[in-house]
Amino acid sequence: MIDFVFPLFGRFHPILVHLPIGFLAFGIILVFLSKKGENKHLDSIRLAYLLGAIAAVLSSISGFLQYQYEGFSWESVQFHFYFGCTTALFSFYLFYEINKYNSITSFYKLKSGALFALMLFTGHLGGNITHGETYLIEPLPAEVQNFLGYETTANKGLEIPEIGWEELVYYEDVVQPILNQNCSSCHNSRNKKGNLDLSEYNALLKGGEDGLVLTGGNPEQSSLFTRLVLPKEDDDHMPPKEKRQLHSEEIELIKHWISLGGTTESKLGDAGIEPELLEPFIKKEETPFYPTTAVSSVPEDNLNVLKESGFFAEPISEESNWIMISCINLSSFSDADWEKLNPVKEQLAFLDLSRTQITDQSLDELVGFPNLTVLKLNETGISGEGLEKLLKNENLKNLYLNKTQVTLEHLESLRNHPGLEKVFVFDTPASGNELAGEFSFYLERGNYLLPKLATDTIVY
Amino acid sequence: MKHLDKLIQELSQQQLEKKTRRHFLMDCVSKMGGLALAPLMFGCGLDSKPKGLELSQRDLNPLAPLPPPFRGKAKSIIYLHMAGAPSQLELFDYKPELAKYHNQPCPESLLEGKTFAFIRGVPNLLGPQANFTQKGESGAWVSDFLPHFSQVIDDVAFLKAVHTDQFNHGPAQLFMQTGSPRLGRPSLGSWVTYGLGTENQNLPGFVVLTSGGKTPDAGKSVWGSGFLPSVYQGVQCRSKGDPVLYLQDPDGMSRDMKKNLISAINDVNKEEFNQYGDPEILARINQYEMAYRMQIEVPEVMDINDEPEYIHELYGTQPGKESFANNCLLARKLVEKGVRVVQLYDWGWDSHGTDHDGSVDMGLRNKCREIDRPMTALLLDLKQRGLLEDTLVVWGGEFGRTPMQENREGKQQSFLGRDHHGDAFTMWMAGGGIKKGASYGITDDFGFSGIDERVSVHDIHATILHLMGFDHEKFTYDFQGRPFRLTDVEGELIRKIIA
CATH class of the missing domain: 3.80.10.10 (Ribonuclease Inhibitor)
Incomplete structure (x- = not known):
């Protein structure tokens, strides 16, 4: 009956984490405001650190529960968890230490500064898990992104060369790019919504919390296909209706791949698909209408x-x-x-x-x-x-x-x-x-x- | 930042509109004291300029041309709308199976869950009332109702499984032209004019011509500007007599005098705008100026009498009468002179079978004869002048018609007719950026529903905008706190009909 308590508490993690940040930041500010030999903020600092430490412990527990009950992999959360626990312990330590003092020392200020850095880094790791690691990079100008070493080109989806497409491996070169473009942002090794990972073939075979998603040779029994063709309003329809929807040709290609057995071996040329199906993905070397020479722009x-x-x-x-x-x-x-x-x-x-x-x-x-x-x-x-x-x-x-x-x-x-x-x-x-x-x-x-x-x- | 500016502008506009006389008096009471105190306290006068945002070049001349976001394959659109909805089953969608089941009761499975405007109970199926043959190199099926048009179908791309969710004329026409079956959205032509301005500064960017005796059921909203500034709405020209009234200055009024008059009026209006900041005043100023400039160009461009005899023969025009043929010729002349969007509405396609004119075997034939030669001539004329290179021609109704014979009030009718039907109907496009001889969309054996390659109204809009150089997902206008699109949250490019 009370099974729901733990998962529910876990879901409060994204809210709870803000409490220690607030308390501790307030305490740290007071520490830095205190002049040497002065002790008027001491009580407030104690209280702020105590509350911050307790809140940090609760955050760590809720965070652990969220990891347990939702589709996060240990690799993706482990450092966030370690640093969270360290923050909690370190703030307890600082609370314990300040009880011994009558005034703030410079060394204590240094330690409080370290706590601040620790807290910031923990929060940043957490943010990376929910928003993705490129969350803060994306709004930057493309030049800055390149300077920082990030690829700016988004996942372009399926592209098929005009010549030699027969030699493409059906799964690797066709199905996987479609999955990468449309599914992987929620179903990858780091973020497994519904405990499903579609970022590579072996993970795909394992299926998700509702069982297998692929029944080789039978698209109608494979939710990898059936969910795509459910009405958009249906809760089980994938991708969610606010996301990019698969084009009919992409759905058809997935269906055909499943009906061929859903293996990694088959070649696109042997799959017996109509070339028309591939047409939208073929990158044509379109000759531009206007000359290709570069000219400077005319001043306004x-x-x-x-x-x-x-x-x-x-x-x-x-x-x-x-x-x-x-x-x-x-x-x-x-x-x-x-x-x-x-x-x-x-x-x-x-x-x-x-x-x-x-x-x-x-x-x-x-x-x-x-x-x-x-x-x-x-x-x-x-x-x-x-x-x-x-x-x-x-x-x-x-x-x-x-x-x-x-x-x-x-x-x-x-x-x-x-x-x-x-x-x-x-x-x-x-x-x-x-x-x-x-x-x-x-x-x-x-x-x-x-x-x-x-x-x-x-x-x- | 641009978005924010727009929102602030809209907000202050709404606040101004909500001010009543009562508010004004209350403000007077409370502000008088402040007014007296203000110079004492800050030693500064009141700012006489209106608060608000700086006017851009675009505000001062809203029809100034703009480049499209990417290279559009078309510069202009001629949209031929057959108001009332022509029967696809007598024109383009050949269904031999349907003929075999002529006069037999419609299978219940087709009727389940469907709503019809007039059909009640179980109607009988109605076989095609025309003879079809395959024409041209593309081998498209065309009926003998359109003997001339069947000669040019290799220049055309057919959409055979268009669907809409509206089954009454007004809402369906609004949906087809504005992307929403309810009032208040800007029409396709308004969007394009808003995005591109007008090429010819002496002519409006968006002209509407009607024929067939009536204007569309949905009224003028089908070429309205919705929430866009009203300067972008379609300009309807009269279809009989002078296309634009009072073009000639009265005797004794010289061009200079007229200019002085207009500039005096505009000065007063500018004064008014500085005081109240209502953008509609700018629209008014622009319309005065446009009307003045139109006097130069319109008499020539709207006069089809000057066209050579063989052009009149080609189109089948009869100057002075209201006809679709005259409008087609005018459409070519307007596009030739740099008008962005020409919208033709021809009324009289609502073939319910309630009378002779509304029968699919006789009345529909007469309507087809009225458009067959003109629209074929339009395509050929655009082609020979090279205008078809960058003019997009679109033809269609607001929905299609049922494969069943209409049985209004459950009774057999004396004429053969079909009810409104939105599940599958045919449209065609030609010209700028369209793949010649293409056919997209397959309907079932009765022509009741599309079974493959269906396209929605939003898909058509997305494609038209694409051909004009817009990404329909990025072409937005901020209104009531959110960006609006012609295609709302839908629409996919119909890539297979794009060259």
Whole structure:
């Protein structure tokens, strides 16, 4: 009937530990406030040390009980326990010693200082157990963390290489990374919630307080799988609903591994899984849209000057140094205005000059913008003469020439452009003529029509 | 620190709002003495500036453009909302099994625990009322209700197992557009405009156009700004006649005179703002300025008469009339001119079978004819101008329709109709960042529920925000003491339809 008393008392440990800290700290402050030969604080110091010592003993007992009844491993708590007991004994000793004195000696001050250090260290060890060892490190700036020798990259979860994934070991390279990302923060060798450790295979086999979690070959009997697919509201659902939830592909991979027997031997290539299942985890070497060369960021002031002259001028994104400029509210832009763009020569990657006053002369200026990737010259005086000057803009990918006078012959001059991917020539002479051959880039000529159908007019 | 500032601002705003005349008088009594004493004791005057926080550039011009957190694949959105909820079973979700069970009683197992808006008792199943064929290289099934659209489906990604938990129009439309079935949240377009501002300073960032004779059941809240400053709400343009009223200055009013007038009004408003610090006054100032600037651009951009004849033929537009086709053409023009979000609502998709217009075999065909050519034309027109590279087009209703025939009040109806149904319905997306020809989601043999690759409304919002360059989990606005998100606490990216 009174079985619950010990575990309950154990759970009071996180509250009780603050009592000795308060009492002892108060006593220690009084010790340091006392001047030589003075004895007016003596009674208070005695009381503070006595109460602190008693509270420290209670904390140690409750701490031990908590260790006994909850899923903590001895390795993770032992030093915290030893130091806690030492703190309790040491404060008793100081209480005993002060009873002999009439005033505070310097040596006593030193010992009280040691007690303070002891208490602080004990508390810190305790904090590491509840909050994790990196609790105080995490808020620091990344550079400081690196300086202190901590890895700043969080657990990224499952990643599968595009080539050679068949050779991966199903458990070690697939299942374990998923468990590491989603389960290990509560189920590891140090912190065993439900007495379950999922940080490595042998520990996983042992199961937790509700028994085994893995029944090889039978996912429906393995709580390692079934708990993942319980409704989120169910108390037994894992991970807890406020934590990151597993994606359906991750659940499927775990299920499949269990149905294969749940061993450490099998290879991913022999598991007979559909490659689609792995697709979300494959790290593709995505070729970035904008150039990969590093450029310095444009000073805010320079951007503001551009904005005040009427340009739309913004970075491509908050994290990017590439600049996007549009003359959407500046149709007066002409061949004479190019020098305004000088401050962003290097960084300009997206330029929209549609509906401005520019003519073929402007093509000469474009050479000065080596990183231009998207160029829109719709509805301008571009005739197509001298279009080959764009060959020097090697990073150019998308070129818009809608509603200009460009012809297919002009476009021929771009045939050997190294990077050009798409050219839009809707409503130009080039869109009407017969296409002689394929271009190296995708040429969008438009002029789409929708046929008239009988059903267009039938009213039911 | 930014969060804290916002909270303090909100708190002081609320305190100011709660001050009544009675409080004021009480304050007068108690503070008068203090007022007299103050100079005596401290020898300083009262601070004439309003307490509060410094105004940022963003406060003064809330529609100023901002870069997205990461590179968005789309710059603009055109959202085509079919208000009333079109039947997925007559358009995209081909269910030959359902045809075999046509007119047979619905199995009890499907009805257990389900709530329907109008279906009572055990209804009969209703087979598809359209003929389906596989089209394009992707081989997607499309019905003969959409003959034009079936030519462009290789540019489109289908979501075939979308689900919602709302089965009435108003709440479901709110859910689809604001992420919550209850009033008070900002719409998708407001979030995007808040996050990115407007590219064209002479046009609003978020424009709404309606067709089909009625506005959505949920009212203007579907494009409302919720707790965001009201300057981010959608600007609804009239669908017939002048899209914006009083654009032309009256005779004798010159542009300069107008400018003086506006700046005089704004000076008074600024004075008012300095005194009371209500952010809505800033919104008002901005709206005056925006209206003045809109006079330059709107007459041109909102006039479809200038478009060449072949464009009118492509869209099937009839200038001067209210039509979905006109709105589609306007949507392209607006996006071309740098408007962030264009939201089209077309009313009349609620095919219950209570009358001819609401029948899935006849009325629905007529509705489909109204949108088939325009929306196909919109995709083609965006494509030929290269606008589809960075414009995201979204099509869908607020929910789907049942595989059962509606039996309102337990009676057989004279027309074939389907009831509201949120378990599984079809939407599609195209353009900026969308994988062409993709299809995601599988429904059961009756098209009743999604059995794989289901997506929620929050998932769709998460995906749209992602394509615009936002992480939906980090894009928040602090209100009433906590950060709010469009996707609340849910939403996962639909990675398989992202290119």
